[in-house]
Amino acid sequence: MTSVWAKTITVCSSCSVKTIHEAIQQASEGDTILVKKGIYKEANLKIDKSITLIGEDLPTIDGEEKGEIITIGADNVTLDGFKIINVGVSYTTDYAAVRVVNSSGFVIQNLDLEKLFFGIYLQKSNNGKVLNNTVKGEAVTEFNSGNAIHLWHCSNVEVRGNDVRNVRDGIYLEFSDNITITDNFTKNNVRYGLHFMFSNNNKVRNNVFETNGAGIALMFSKFMEVEHNVITKNWGTASYGLLLKEVTDVNLKNNKFIENTVGITVEGSNRLVYANNDFISNGYAIRVKGACYENQIIKNNFLYNSFDISYNGRIHDNKFDNNFWSNYTGYDLDKDGIGDVPYRPVKLFSYIVNRTPEAIILLRSLFIDLIDFSEKVSPVFTPDDLMDENPRMKRIDHDKN
């Protein structure tokens, strides 16, 4: 039995307790450690009791590249308001600025991480929060950089309001379920802004993904909700906004895909709903690579993409309905806002480019326009039932719904 009254231990250069390590040693369950402004050259801090660590005016913890900096191994630990720099880089161990192991009820917030390998590494931990952290890495290549926020075998974690730049993967989830990812901003990450592997029942809302290697990669996952995100400027030879590989039952709603080389690349994914999204000025809006069945593409805006839909084979079991296509040239005689002629989103040229990628050099040539036109009139190579029966005449205003 420890003391009934939780006490506060203050750490500063002129206090009786001069290091955070010492403060953790002295603290008992439920205590608060208040760290004043200053630079603390400490690494391998192990927190093994339920304490609250608060930094005042953003004190700096400098790990001097000795390896891991803070390891949390107890429930209900709060870490708030530190600048943590110089995590050691290793090719055998994933050193992190903050690691949470087998714990629950943790809160990690207002941290400022720089010069890191892995940022916040959650491992087999539940019911916690990662809020309003800023992570700035210096990653150049994939193999010698780490992830900013890394979740492994976690559940019920809230990741909100983080700003993550220049690392390998902005946010990485593996075997993690029921995670909520909201209001985050990821930019310039070498690989993915957000990466899911074998993670189910997660929600991704109101995030911004900008100029990453790829915006979001969803792989081998089920029952996800991806809504109101902005995925933009993932522009490069092997870039895409959203990668869907072997995922099922995902709702993609009200997202904006702007100026990506490929808006969505999708492979082997079934029962997906794409609704109310905007695809603006992408190279390809949606690139379907095969084995995708029972998907619904409804009420989206496709504006000024070089290719709206690209399809590999002739087998087709997906539903396109009520979308607005800026390339639609039909008419609406009965003035009900729905075009009277169905729209075929797969151009012959996109089919040719799939087969012979070099043919892209003929993009926008008069000959290509001619063959696209003749294919539109009488489809021979593209699936003839792949069409939007009810193309909208005007751009859909999603904000009103």
Place this chain on the structure above:
Amino acid sequence: MFKILKYSFYDLMRSRWSYVYFAFYLLLGVVLLFLNNDLSKAVITLMNVIIVLVPLIGTIFGVMYYYNSKEFTELLLAQPLKRSSIFLGQYLGVAISLSMSLILGLGIPFVFYGLFMSNAIWDFSLLLITGTFLTLIFTALAFNIALSNENRIKGFGYAILLWLFLAIIYDGIFLMSLIIFEDYPLDKLSLIGTMLNPIDLSRTLILLKLDISALLGYTGAVFKQFFGTNFGLIVSFSALTLWVILPVLRITMKAKKKDF
């Protein structure tokens, strides 16, 4: 030569067709900007127009001008003038007046719209430069055709066929060969294929500044290495210059030997 250039130029400046051509581009520029409200989108649409219309008008106008001014040419030939300077003067007169109509017609609305404050200025200048090159090339080709054919109907026929071939049929053959040889590495073939046709070359040059650049990545490193660098730009412009020089050389050669 410059005197004849001056006469042809002033003659053309007074002619109705130059004004029609100028007015067409002026209208096109104004309407595009009015409808689009976006400078870079307007550049893409303009590209589509330029790579089709400029060669067509260059060829037709060149042939037409040669046949119409044939009597004046014969009069000039009776004077103590060098033949090459007569024909080159006429050629440059036509080409420069057409280029001026293009540059002024498109330039004026864009300048008023605020081109100099926009970052589309480089795309737009590239558009005008390639447009001028296309005018020079296709007028020269037209003069070649007209010099080789006394029969006007035949001359016009060949001129239209030339345009049809370079603007449409060439791409068809190009695409077919890409598909037939798809099992082989095609990067070099498609590079050479693009270089050999001035219309394709202009289109690729403009598109590289716009939407194609990232899409090209799938086709391998050769494209990117070539078109992504200054070297590619220099080679492309040299190819265009060569496309001007060769027909012009043939004009002088042909003009020297021709009986009138």
